[in-house]
Amino acid sequence: MKRSTIDLWVGIFVAIGIACVVFLSLKVANLTPQSADSTYVLTADFDNIGGLKIKAPVKSSGVVVGRVTNVELDTQRYVAHVTMALDRHYQFSRDTSAEILTSGLLGEQYVGLTEGGDPDTLKPGDRITITSSALVLEQLISKFMLSFAEKGDSNSGKNASAAQ
Amino acid sequence: MLDFLISPLRKLGHTSINAIWRLGYASRFLISILMYSGQSLMRFSLVIREVYFAGVLSLIIIIVSGLFVGMVLGLQGYNTLARFGSSDALGALVALSLLRELGPVLAALLFASRSGSAMTAEIGLMKTTEQLDAMSVMAVNPVARVVAPRFWAGVISMPVLAALFNVMGIFGGYLVGVVMIGLDAGTYWSQMNNAVDLHFDVVNGLIKSLVFGIAVTLIAVFEGYDATPTAAGVSSATTRTVVTSALVILALDFVLTAFMF
Amino acid sequence: MPSDFFIELRNVSFAYDRRLILKNINLRIPRGQLVAIMGGSGSGKTTLLRLISGQFRPQQGEVLVDGKDVAKMGHAELFAHRRRMGMLFQFGALFTDLSVFDNVAFPLREHTDLPESMIRDLVLMKLNAVGLFGTQELMPAELSGGMARRVALARAIALDPALMLYDEPFTGLDPISLGVIALLIKKLNDALGTSAIMVTHDVHKSLDIVDHVYFVANGEVIAEGTPEQVRAAASPWVQQFVRGEADGPVHFAYPANRGLTDDLGVEGGGHA
Numbered sequence: 001m002k003r004s005t006i007d008l009w010v011g012i013f014v015a016i017g018i019a020c021v022v023f024l025s026l027k028v029a030n031l032t033p034q035s036a037d038s039t040y041v042l043t044a045d046f047d048n049i050g051g052l053k054i055k056a057p058v059k060s061s062g063v064v065v066g067r068v069t070n071v072e073l074d075t076q077r078y079v080a081h082v083t084m085a086l087d088r089h090y091q092f093s094r095d096t097s098a099e100i101l102t103s104g105l106l107g108e109q110y111v112g113l114t115e116g117g118d119p120d121t122l123k124p125g126d127r128i129t130i131t132s133s134a135l136v137l138e139q140l141i142s143k144f145m146l147s148f149a150e151k152g153d154s155n156s157g158k159n160a161s162a163a164q
Numbered sequence: 165m166l167d168f169l170i171s172p173l174r175k176l177g178h179t180s181i182n183a184i185w186r187l188g189y190a191s192r193f194l195i196s197i198l199m200y201s202g203q204s205l206m207r208f209s210l211v212i213r214e215v216y217f218a219g220v221l222s223l224i225i226i227i228v229s230g231l232f233v234g235m236v237l238g239l240q241g242y243n244t245l246a247r248f249g250s251s252d253a254l255g256a257l258v259a260l261s262l263l264r265e266l267g268p269v270l271a272a273l274l275f276a277s278r279s280g281s282a283m284t285a286e287i288g289l290m291k292t293t294e295q296l297d298a299m300s301v302m303a304v305n306p307v308a309r310v311v312a313p314r315f316w317a318g319v320i321s322m323p324v325l326a327a328l329f330n331v332m333g334i335f336g337g338y339l340v341g342v343v344m345i346g347l348d349a350g351t352y353w354s355q356m357n358n359a360v361d362l363h364f365d366v367v368n369g370l371i372k373s374l375v376f377g378i379a380v381t382l383i384a385v386f387e388g389y390d391a392t393p394t395a396a397g398v399s400s401a402t403t404r405t406v407v408t409s410a411l412v413i414l415a416l417d418f419v420l421t422a423f424m425f
Numbered sequence: 426m427p428s429d430f431f432i433e434l435r436n437v438s439f440a441y442d443r444r445l446i447l448k449n450i451n452l453r454i455p456r457g458q459l460v461a462i463m464g465g466s467g468s469g470k471t472t473l474l475r476l477i478s479g480q481f482r483p484q485q486g487e488v489l490v491d492g493k494d495v496a497k498m499g500h501a502e503l504f505a506h507r508r509r510m511g512m513l514f515q516f517g518a519l520f521t522d523l524s525v526f527d528n529v530a531f532p533l534r535e536h537t538d539l540p541e542s543m544i545r546d547l548v549l550m551k552l553n554a555v556g557l558f559g560t561q562e563l564m565p566a567e568l569s570g571g572m573a574r575r576v577a578l579a580r581a582i583a584l585d586p587a588l589m590l591y592d593e594p595f596t597g598l599d600p601i602s603l604g605v606i607a608l609l610i611k612k613l614n615d616a617l618g619t620s621a622i623m624v625t626h627d628v629h630k631s632l633d634i635v636d637h638v639y640f641v642a643n644g645e646v647i648a649e650g651t652p653e654q655v656r657a658a659a660s661p662w663v664q665q666f667v668r669g670e671a672d673g674p675v676h677f678a679y680p681a682n683r684g685l686t687d688d689l690g691v692e693g694g695g696h697a
Binding site: 003006007009010012013014016017020021023024025027028029055 | 215220259263323324327328334356357362
Binding site: 290295299 | 478480504505507508510512514515516518519520521522531532535536
């Protein structure tokens with residue numbers, strides 16, 4: 001086998017390798033080059049974030065507009081302090097509300113933004129003040145059970161009074 | 165009566181000592197490969213030649229098996245996902261299972277049996293026919309001239325082959341899921357995009373395949389260099405390469421997975 | 426004080442896995458001479474060559490090459506020693522993945538910085554010297570046994586060595602190829618003035634071309650002399666070797682502890 005033929009084939013081989021890695025990065029992993037220039041930061045405080053993770057999407061009307069970049073506990077007020085990086089193309093009014101939602105019944109959790117009516121927009125670094133916490137399934141169930149039990153109690157009270 | 169007990173124990177002891185001795189010998193061998201690598205990397209044409217034999221000639225088997233593994237994943241995954249009404253997630257399932265596990269592991273297993281065994285047989289045969297002796301008598305270090313270029317060629321080829329296997333597998337899943345079964349092409353790719361993380365899945369998978377490449381090639385060149393210089397010795401060394409590589413790949417995969425994911 | 430002897434072995438002993446292969450060997454090879462070491466299979470002849478090339482180190486004694494002890498050489502010295510040495514292996518040991526040209530060019534490319542055009546000229550000269558000009562594009566697999574041996578010889582002399590070692594150069598060759606190799610060895614030795622050691626068990630061809638013969642048996646030198654002296658020697662061992670008789674001082678039968686009769690149970694009713 002000629003040296004130049006081998007060189008050519010190995011060149012093709014390495015090119016295939018690079019092409020595959022590029023394909024995996026761009027097409028499969030959807031690597032969108034996100035520099036600090038194309039995003040701006042907003043924060044929001046929640047009483048309970050449930051299972052929200054870093055890198056969870058931030059959506060508005062179902063469209064992904066950014067990602068959660070940091071989650072930490074504010075030890076003075078004991079609320080969850082969530083930092084988000086939002087796409088510069090999307091601006092939100094100052095009275096925008098943020099809530100933590102779940103995609104599907106058992107899906108991942110994300111931050112949902114609902115636009116308000118204020119003509120002024122949020123500046124980078126601003127805090128979203130109107131927030132509502134994640135729905136925690138256990139709390140939901142126990143609330144439901146409690147109300148059910150109360151209803152049962154009043155029912156049995158009625159029955160008891162009727163028996164008398 | 166006591167012999168009945170002692171002789172199997174003695175055999176066990178002998179086997180364990182032997183295994184540990186070989187492990188130590190292999191580590192020393194790796195160190196000497198690394199020591200002499202400078203010389204062979206300076207003459208990179210030697211490595212290129214071996215990349216041709218180890219990597220380029222494995223392309224066909226990697227492409228074909230990648231495609232088929234992806235197609236099987238598509239078929240099986242679809243049947244299972246459809247039962248839970250989430251057949252949309254097929255793209256994510258195919259991509260994640262390939263990138264994290266199947267791609268690196270299967271590509272490494274194929275590489276061990278295609279190129280690893282060839283390396284062992286080649287070096288073993290060079291030893292049997294006194295070519296390695298001839299080299300060292302000519303004041304040329306056989307580790308630098310024969311072993312190190314093959315080692316680096318294997319380390320270079322393995323991630324490339326694994327990446328190619330992944331791409332072919334994803335394409336195979338696409339063929340079955342989208343072209344054959346008729347899922348939406350956009351859903352296939354977007355589900356995949358949402359589920360796959362560049363660093364967590366793609367890069368970790370490539371790191372895995374790099375580690376497998378080092379392990380498989382080291383085993384292959386070591387078994388060849390250490391082979392008993394007879395026809396029977398070379399053939400049993402070749403068998404050992406394939407068997408040991410397979411076990412080491414699976415064991416390393418477990419360890420790496422435990423650390424990474 | 427460089428002595429007249431290019432190679433000198435003094436009281437050399439060598440054991441392999443506790444099995445003693447060479448016992449107290451004394452050997453001297455003068456400059457420019459072709460010396461044969463003869464002996465039966467397994468008598469330690471090849472081990473002797475490996476001691477001289479520095480692949481093995483003796484447990485006892487000194488192996489002096491040009492006045493320097495091979496066993497005490499460092500890494501760099503040993504490589505320098507090997508660069509001045511050529512070795513022809515039993516079956517040639519050509520690199521099967523390289524062409525004939527690249528095989529002969531191998532030592533030149535590894536050890537010199539000569540330009541490719543000069544390497545080409547040298548390789549073709551060496552191939553011409555062994556009568557194989559025109560084979561440079563062939564692969565070793567396409568050569569006959571005798572031709573492969575000649576290419577290996579061309580490779581061994583590529584760097585014009587001061588010392589040549591031949592390990593069984595005649596094994597497995599037809600009589601014509603054997604004659605060609607013997608002639609080449611003799612011719613090259615005379616032309617280049619190298620000192621050479623040939624390990625062989627082909628008596629007749631070797632006695633025609635060598636200057637001196639050592640006989641080795643059971644790890645010891647048992648006879649030596651010029652070819653004429655050897656032919657006339659009275660030693661029954663040498664006579665048996667030279668004439669190729671089946672039985673003599675070297676026994677036909679392996680020295681087993683038990684006789685055949687014991688195992689067959691013919692005598693004394695061994696089996697109850």
